[in-house]
Amino acid sequence: MARELTIMELQDILKRLKAGHSIKQITRETGTHRSVIRKLKNIALNTDWFREDAPLPSEKELHDAYYGAMTPTPHVLDAFRDELMEYHTSGVSYTVMHQLLQGRATVSERTLRRYVQTKIEPSIPRATVKRRREMSIMEVDFGSAAMDRLVHRAVKIVIEGKSYRLDSFAGRNQLSGLTNAMS
Numbered sequence: 813m814a815r816e817l818t819i820m821e822l823q824d825i826l827k828r829l830k831a832g833h834s835i836k837q838i839t840r841e842t843g844t845h846r847s848v849i850r851k852l853k854n855i856a857l858n859t860d861w862f863r864e865d866a867p868l869p870s871e872k873e874l875h876d877a878y879y880g881a882m883t884p885t886p887h888v889l890d891a892f893r894d895e896l897m898e899y900h901t902s903g904v905s906y907t908v909m910h911q912l913l914q915g916r917a918t919v920s921e922r923t924l925r926r927y928v929q930t931k932i933e934p935s936i937p938r939a940t941v942k943r944r945r946e947m948s949i950m951e952v953d954f955g956s957a958a959m960d961r962l963v964h965r966a967v968k969i970v971i972e973g974k975s976y977r978l979d980s981f982a983g984r985n986q987l988s989g990l991t992n993a994m995s
Contacts, residue, residue: 817844819871822852822878826869829853830862852878888917889927896924897932 821844828838829852839846855877856862861869869877876882889896892913899909906928910921919927969976 816879817848819875822874823868823871825849825852826856826861826874829856830868887927887931888919889913889924889931892917893932896928900928900932 821842825838825842825844825848828841829849833841835846835849835853838844838849859869859877860866868874896909899912904912906921906925909928910919910924913919913924
């Protein structure tokens with residue numbers, strides 16, 4: 813299958829045609845097949861793009877005229893959108909949704925999951941609840957941590973008022989060595 817021409821290439825051909833270049837000359841200079849140039853020339857003649865006072869068409873106009881207007885194809889699950897929205901807000905799993913639609917829509921469970929995640933979930937407003945624990949403060953004294961690392965190979969960390977000691981501090985977050993220190 814031949815490669816699809818970009819809009820810039822179509823605009824270049826259109827400019828050359830408007831300047832009076834022949835199809836043969838444009839074919840030699842651009843390497844574009846003459847049937848493509850002929851098709852674009854016929855479109856331009858039918859839409860009056862060759863008039864002296866007429867500006868070149870916009871990229872969208874050129875694309876729609878040459879390739880045809882892009883009309884979105886409806887999804888198989890669009891017919892069940894309201895039903896799926898109700899299932900999703902009720903907390904029904906994707907597996908159960910798939911079983912409920914069996915016989916009415918022939919799609920895989922993965923397709924159903926992708927449809928719900930892309931078409932239905934973004935339309936549901938989300939509330940963000942911040943937990944108290946996420947807003948806590950962690951104090952680390954890097955000055956003493958560097959000194960402790962050199963001498964004792966341990967670091968004292970204070971989280972929400974509780975002191976912890978991290979043994980074998982090596983610059984990574986390794987919580988397995990975290991032990992409650994006696995203060």
